[in-house]
Amino acid sequence: MRTREFLWQEGHTAHATKEGADNEVMTILGIYKDLIEKHLAIPVLTGKKSESEKFAGALYTTTLEALMPDGKVLQLGTSHNLGQNFSKPFKIKFIGKDEKDHYVWQTSWGVSTRLIGALVMVHGDDKGLVLPPRKTPFQVVIVPIFYKRVGKDLILKKAREVYKKLEKNGITSMLDDREEYTPGWKFNQWEMKGIPLRIEIGPKDIEKKQVIAARRDTMERITVKDEELINIVGEVLKEIQGNLFNQAKKFLEEHITSVQTYDEFKRVLRKKGGFIRGCWCSNQRCEEKIKEETGATIRLIPFKKEELFSGCVYCGDEAKEVVYFARAY
Numbered sequence: 001m002r003t004r005e006f007l008w009q010e011g012h013t014a015h016a017t018k019e020g021a022d023n024e025v026m027t028i029l030g031i032y033k034d035l036i037e038k039h040l041a042i043p044v045l046t047g048k049k050s051e052s053e054k055f056a057g058a059l060y061t062t063t064l065e066a067l068m069p070d071g072k073v074l075q076l077g078t079s080h081n082l083g084q085n086f087s088k089p090f091k092i093k094f095i096g097k098d099e100k101d102h103y104v105w106q107t108s109w110g111v112s113t114r115l116i117g118a119l120v121m122v123h124g125d126d127k128g129l130v131l132p133p134r135k136t137p138f139q140v141v142i143v144p145i146f147y148k149r150v151g152k153d154l155i156l157k158k159a160r161e162v163y164k165k166l167e168k169n170g171i172t173s174m175l176d177d178r179e180e181y182t183p184g185w186k187f188n189q190w191e192m193k194g195i196p197l198r199i200e201i202g203p204k205d206i207e208k209k210q211v212i213a214a215r216r217d218t219m220e221r222i223t224v225k226d227e228e229l230i231n232i233v234g235e236v237l238k239e240i241q242g243n244l245f246n247q248a249k250k251f252l253e254e255h256i257t258s259v260q261t262y263d264e265f266k267r268v269l270r271k272k273g274g275f276i277r278g279c280w281c282s283n284q285r286c287e288e289k290i291k292e293e294t295g296a297t298i299r300l301i302p303f304k305k306e307e308l309f310s311g312c313v314y315c316g317d318e319a320k321e322v323v324y325f326a327r328a329y
């Protein structure tokens with residue numbers, strides 16, 4: 001998803017100490033992780049970038065990486081500790097408690113509308129978008145189904161009641177009472193737009209004091225009694241949010257493959273994609289060779305050192321750390 005223009009959010013902070021900057025880097029990374037995992041329902045791996053993949057001006061770069069359905073990885077955000085690399089040339093100083101001048105320690109971090117691209121790719125299906133209930137223009141679309149044999153007034157009245165009830169209980173909704181489109185046409189349109197839940201109200205539902213709810217994620221249709229409307233809709237929305245995350249998480253976990261040899265590395269990359277977990281000697285030459293020969297880069301080095309299980313996946317020499325490779329966008 002590349003566009004001529006994109007919007008982004010970026011922050012810069014200045015701190016008295018390296019520890020202050022370290023804390024800020026991790027705080028922001030945590031906020032981004034919450035946004036991406038809890039709202040967009042996209043699981044991420046986090047860690048540090050290697051020296052050659054970090055932002056050139058940074059002391060170190062931390063990153064959030066997500067797996068797309070085609071097996072390629074998308075970097076969703078970064079948070080850098082810039083150290084004093086900018087404050088020294090630009091003379092950004094503060095007066096410390098010792099009443100002397102000190103150079104500040106800086107951080108910078110950002111995410112962009114690329115997150116929307118990830119959302120489209122990770123959850124979408126052949127019918128169109130699938131939006132998580134916590135990030136959607138509205139959570140429920142109500143489609144009244146008119147038939148000649150029962151007056152549409154009754155159905156519209158109930159539809160409006162349902163709309164009001166949902167909104168009153170904090171469930172964002174939209175009543176699609178356009179008369180120039182058939183219910184079937186509306187179903188397709190809102191499915192394509194990915195609205196998490198559709199509520200259908202027809203003449204039979206008036207008689208039976210119920211509505212029909214259709215989930216966008218599983219396409220499952222359930223009957224909901226009027227008196228249970230708020231409870232069930234609330235529950236189902238939570239379920240959809242969880243289901244989208246769990247599905248993506250399962251896919252991610254199934255696509256983290258540990259390899260011990262370079263042959264295996266190339267085979268997994270060719271046949272399966274995803275993250276390749278391998279041991280690395282920390283020599284930039286091996287990293288470069290792998291990139292040159294396969295297009296895969298080190299996406300991240302885990303924050304918590306993982307246990308070594310082989311020699312360097314490229315040269316076979318003694319490994320220093322476990323890292324995650326992938327082909328990336």
Ligand SMILES: [Zn+2]
Nearest residue numbers: 281286312315
């Ligand atoms: Zn090596």
